[in-house]
Amino acid sequence: MIFKESKVLILQNLRSTVREEKSVKKSIESRFFSSKLSINQDGLQNDFIENFKAVSGEVHILEKKKSLTAKINEFLQELDTQAVSFWRTGPLESLEITSDTDPASADIGITGVDFAIADTGTLVILSNTNQPRLTSLLPPIHIAVLKKETIVPNIHALFVKLGKFYQNYNKLCSCISFITGPSRTADIELNLTLGVHGPGRVIVIII
Amino acid sequence: MVMGSLEKGERIHLFISCLVDNFFPEVGEAILRVFSNIGLEIEFPKDQTCCGQPAFNSGHRKEAYKVACHFLDVFDKKNGAIVCPSGSCVSMVKNYYAELFRNDPEKLSRVEKISSNIYEFSEFVFQKKESLNLNSAYRGKVTFHDSCHALRELGISSQPRELIKSLRGIELVEMDMADACCGFGGTFSIKYPEVSKSMLQEKTDSIINSGADAVVSTDMGCLMNIKGLVSRKKLPVKVFHLAELIAFEYPK
Amino acid sequence: MITKRIDFKKNSVQALANPKLKKALVNFTDRSRASRKKAVSEISEWEDLRLEARRIKEQVIKDLDSYLLELEESITRVGGKVHWAKDAEEASKIVATIAKENNVRNVVKSKSMATEEIELNKYLISRGINTVETDLGEYIVQLCNDHPFHIITPAIHKTKEDISKLFSEKFGVPEYEEPQKLANIARKELREKFLSADMGISGVNFAVAETGTIAIVENEGNARLATTYPDIHVAIMGIEKIVPKFEQLSIFLSLLARSATGQKSSTYVSLITGPRREGERDGPRQFHLVFLDNGRSQIAKSEETKESLYCIRCGACINICPIYRQVGGHSYGWVYSGPIGAVITPQLNDLNKTADLPFVSSLCGACRDVCPVKIDFPHVFLSLRQKIIEQAREKPNPREFMEKIAFWIWGTVFSKPFYYNFMGKIMFFLQCFYRKDNELQRLPYPFSKWTRDKNFPAFSKNPFRERWKKKYQVKGKAPR
Numbered sequence: 001m002i003f004k005e006s007k008v009l010i011l012q013n014l015r016s017t018v019r020e021e022k023s024v025k026k027s028i029e030s031r032f033f034s035s036k037l038s039i040n041q042d043g044l045q046n047d048f049i050e051n052f053k054a055v056s057g058e059v060h061i062l063e064k065k066k067s068l069t070a071k072i073n074e075f076l077q078e079l080d081t082q083a084v085s086f087w088r089t090g091p092l093e094s095l096e097i098t099s100d101t102d103p104a105s106a107d108i109g110i111t112g113v114d115f116a117i118a119d120t121g122t123l124v125i126l127s128n129t130n131q132p133r134l135t136s137l138l139p140p141i142h143i144a145v146l147k148k149e150t151i152v153p154n155i156h157a158l159f160v161k162l163g164k165f166y167q168n169y170n171k172l173c174s175c176i177s178f179i180t181g182p183s184r185t186a187d188i189e190l191n192l193t194l195g196v197h198g199p200g201r202v203i204v205i206i207i
Numbered sequence: 208m209v210m211g212s213l214e215k216g217e218r219i220h221l222f223i224s225c226l227v228d229n230f231f232p233e234v235g236e237a238i239l240r241v242f243s244n245i246g247l248e249i250e251f252p253k254d255q256t257c258c259g260q261p262a263f264n265s266g267h268r269k270e271a272y273k274v275a276c277h278f279l280d281v282f283d284k285k286n287g288a289i290v291c292p293s294g295s296c297v298s299m300v301k302n303y304y305a306e307l308f309r310n311d312p313e314k315l316s317r318v319e320k321i322s323s324n325i326y327e328f329s330e331f332v333f334q335k336k337e338s339l340n341l342n343s344a345y346r347g348k349v350t351f352h353d354s355c356h357a358l359r360e361l362g363i364s365s366q367p368r369e370l371i372k373s374l375r376g377i378e379l380v381e382m383d384m385a386d387a388c389c390g391f392g393g394t395f396s397i398k399y400p401e402v403s404k405s406m407l408q409e410k411t412d413s414i415i416n417s418g419a420d421a422v423v424s425t426d427m428g429c430l431m432n433i434k435g436l437v438s439r440k441k442l443p444v445k446v447f448h449l450a451e452l453i454a455f456e457y458p459k
Numbered sequence: 460m461i462t463k464r465i466d467f468k469k470n471s472v473q474a475l476a477n478p479k480l481k482k483a484l485v486n487f488t489d490r491s492r493a494s495r496k497k498a499v500s501e502i503s504e505w506e507d508l509r510l511e512a513r514r515i516k517e518q519v520i521k522d523l524d525s526y527l528l529e530l531e532e533s534i535t536r537v538g539g540k541v542h543w544a545k546d547a548e549e550a551s552k553i554v555a556t557i558a559k560e561n562n563v564r565n566v567v568k569s570k571s572m573a574t575e576e577i578e579l580n581k582y583l584i585s586r587g588i589n590t591v592e593t594d595l596g597e598y599i600v601q602l603c604n605d606h607p608f609h610i611i612t613p614a615i616h617k618t619k620e621d622i623s624k625l626f627s628e629k630f631g632v633p634e635y636e637e638p639q640k641l642a643n644i645a646r647k648e649l650r651e652k653f654l655s656a657d658m659g660i661s662g663v664n665f666a667v668a669e670t671g672t673i674a675i676v677e678n679e680g681n682a683r684l685a686t687t688y689p690d691i692h693v694a695i696m697g698i699e700k701i702v703p704k705f706e707q708l709s710i711f712l713s714l715l716a717r718s719a720t721g722q723k724s725s726t727y728v729s730l731i732t733g734p735r736r737e738g739e740r741d742g743p744r745q746f747h748l749v750f751l752d753n754g755r756s757q758i759a760k761s762e763e764t765k766e767s768l769y770c771i772r773c774g775a776c777i778n779i780c781p782i783y784r785q786v787g788g789h790s791y792g793w794v795y796s797g798p799i800g801a802v803i804t805p806q807l808n809d810l811n812k813t814a815d816l817p818f819v820s821s822l823c824g825a826c827r828d829v830c831p832v833k834i835d836f837p838h839v840f841l842s843l844r845q846k847i848i849e850q851a852r853e854k855p856n857p858r859e860f861m862e863k864i865a866f867w868i869w870g871t872v873f874s875k876p877f878y879y880n881f882m883g884k885i886m887f888f889l890q891c892f893y894r895k896d897n898e899l900q901r902l903p904y905p906f907s908k909w910t911r912d913k914n915f916p917a918f919s920k921n922p923f924r925e926r927w928k929k930k931y932q933v934k935g936k937a938p939r
């Protein structure tokens with residue numbers, strides 16, 4: 001349904017506002033984006049771990065000799081499930097897991113991570129044909145595989161990275177998801193409860 | 208005038224505020240004792256009434272305008288600082304006269320001059336504290352209530368506390384939520400007395416729970432409100448304007 | 460839209476009489492104040508962020524027309540569709556039409572104040588479309604036919620006993636009291652709704668004009684579900700929600716999470732740019748964005764109060780407000796409560812029916828101090844009060860008439876020193892009927908409103924001006 005007159009009316013109303021001059025839309029020079037990117041990835045990793053744990057997230061660092069498949073199989077064994085839904089991109093490409101279930105019926109969703117933010121403990125995931133959104137959302141447990149070098153210091157630095165990644169945002173993906181720990185609510189007398197809609201456990205494996 | 212330095216016999220103009228004038232003249236006298244002790248020459252412009260805030264805050268701008276014009280007439284020819292024992296009145300002049308007189312360029316320029324020259328009592332005395340040599344006769348624990356306008360519109364928070372701490376024999380204890388409104392809000396307390404009372408109840412609870420035997424503030428609006436409930440309920444706490452505490456004398 | 464006059468006094472008296480509510484409010488406001496304070500103190504650039512956000516919002520509202528057109532263009536470019544709605548009726552119609560055209564039976568909704576404002580649920584349900592709120596708090600509120608109590612935490616007025624009884628009645632489960640168990644029940648019930656929904660409706664926290672991206676901020680994941688699983692996603696935004704540039708989101712996201720819940724980041728932020736792309740396995744196939752005006756373009760015209768549109772709905776002003784702490788959200792009579800409700804409700808509705816609200820403030824300014832976009836609440840309150848008084852002058856009711864007369868007398872007396880002195884003397888004599896121990900304990904109406912709970916000071920026989928004259932004026936200065 002289109003209300004053509006409404007558009008005209010709203011714009012008319014807005015145009016009749018008093019203005020000193022037609023302001024020039026200039027891009028915002030913001031000091032926040034110039035915040036120096038720390039090159040110390042170890043420090044960033046530690047910050048990320050601390051902050052992610054503070055929001056009830058779980059973090060494991062992949063041991064040097066162990067393969068990702070072995071590590072994940074350990075989790076599957078521990079959780080006693082084979083109903084897994086996973087991406088087949090990046091480090092997950094070589095994952096040897098027999099079953100791949102629809103996210104709606106999986107117990108565990110395994111995804112990669114595109115970026116992570118150290119000072120908020122946030123995972124950033126971009127959607128695309130190989131990276132469906134529901135894998136990190138529907139199963140009660142989400143395992144996220146994070147490459148250490150993709151951790152950025154803060155949210156402003158993240159947007160700088162996204163800007164470069166997307167060459168000034170011309171072709172943004174359909175959905176960028178920020179995930180900071182498991183799904184939570186405090187709607188019942190301010191009591192913290194986890195997993196109300198999204199995963200109740202989020203396990204990050206840093207490689 | 209340069210704040211902080213004291214010229215001999217520096218002259219200040221006292222804007223006493225309508226509440227102190229009519230209801231709490233003893234606060235005015237305490238202020239005189241403090242200023243004399245500092246060595247200031249005090250002038251009290253006798254035609255003063257009110258800054259106009261009650262009407263302004265209630266939406267009655269025409270009446271506020273009338274009273275504010277009178278304020279300008281009384282005070283704008285004065286050289287030297289204007290000092291007032293109420294942050295609320297000072298904020299009215301400093302922050303809201305510009306809005307009240309926005310269509311009146313001639314008055315605006317007078318407002319500008321006055322605004323830069325008007326001080327709340329505690330910020331003024333704090334600047335002169337080196338010259339203050341007064342021993343309060345009060346002994347005990349006091350707690351400080353931040354009056355909203357002094358705190359949030361004039362940024363006054365540490366000055367009155369420092370002054371209290373510098374008084375010998377007086378201990379400052381902080382109450383819970385010292386910066387929460389006491390529920391006065393001018394006509395708000397008449398328009399919504401039930402809500403106002405509930406806020407005041409929390410404030411007096413905080414005061415009592417602090418363990419202090421007196422509550423001190425810098426604005427007679429808040430103090431009139433707090434005192435109202437304290438004396439109605441016969442609560443075991445005294446209520447002072449900061450000036451009264453500094454210049455406290457044993458009754459003769 | 461509000462049809463009946465909001466009677467704040469009546470509502471607040473009712474709320475004050477409920478001790479359970481008071482307890483919940485004190486608990487809630489104490490905790491949210493403390494967590495906000497902590498979160499804000501963690502980053503050194505907080506004040507800079509606020510200033511920058513304020514500056515961006517000023518720019519947006521000033522040029523809102525061109526930003527809206529830019530956003531429409533961007534949304535269209537990425538395959539979405541924009542609809543313009545001048546009021547609640549139109550917005551609801553637009554959503555219902557999209558639903559009808561696509562044979563939608565089941566709708567899942569994530570939390571959105573704009574849809575509360577237009578009462579979208581009622582509209583859709585009355586047209587046979589099942590519409591379910593999926594935010595846990597909103598779901599609870601919907602199950603008991605109530606209204607949200609707070610824009611961030613809608614059900615804080617319900618105890619876990621209330622909720623456990625409610626769930627037991629509705630779903631035939633035992634009366635669990637552990638919040639985690641209650642949340643699990645809701646998860647199960649709502650998961651089914653998600654999996655059978657054909658349309659998801661969401662609000663919008665920020666919409667980026669340059670890229671056509673909408674940002675949705677939440678903690679539960681229900682908004683992610685509602686905007687990912689169903690085939691159609693309809694988002695409804697107040698036209699003020701625009702942010703010009705994509706990178707500016709980082710400023711607003713930092714401010715919002717810390718101000719709203721004291722989190723460094725909300726659990727989920729979704730930046731959605733159009734429907735699913737070709738080859739993608741999930742995400743909606745259609746994306747619609749409804750621009751809701753509903754009075755906003757009128758506010759943008761008002762130099763004095765347009766800053767009300769800078770609001771990012773974080774609720775910090777509500778959590779800090781000493782009045783909200785006493786009376787809670789429902790007293791404000793509409794979907795927005797606390798200081799932001801008291802300034803926005805009268806501007807989005809008939810001012811005559813909402814004239815109580817701008818006076819619901821002691822002008823303490825605590826809201827201004829915490830506002831992430833530095834809305835000068837006292838200034839807006841004062842402007843609205845002036846407007847109400849000046850409008851009321853045309854046909855005032857008896858109470859307003861009395862107030863008008865009272866201030867007229869006040870203005871006359873206080874602008875003439877002679878009258879002022881004279882008044883002091885008269886009052887001193889008049890009060891002798893009421894005076895006791897130098898205080899007034901029972902005054903006639905309207906001052907009885909004061910003296911019902913507390914004493915009023917007596918006019919002094921020797922006001923300061925007299926004392927000054929007698930003691931000091933001769934000398935010209937006070938004695939050393």
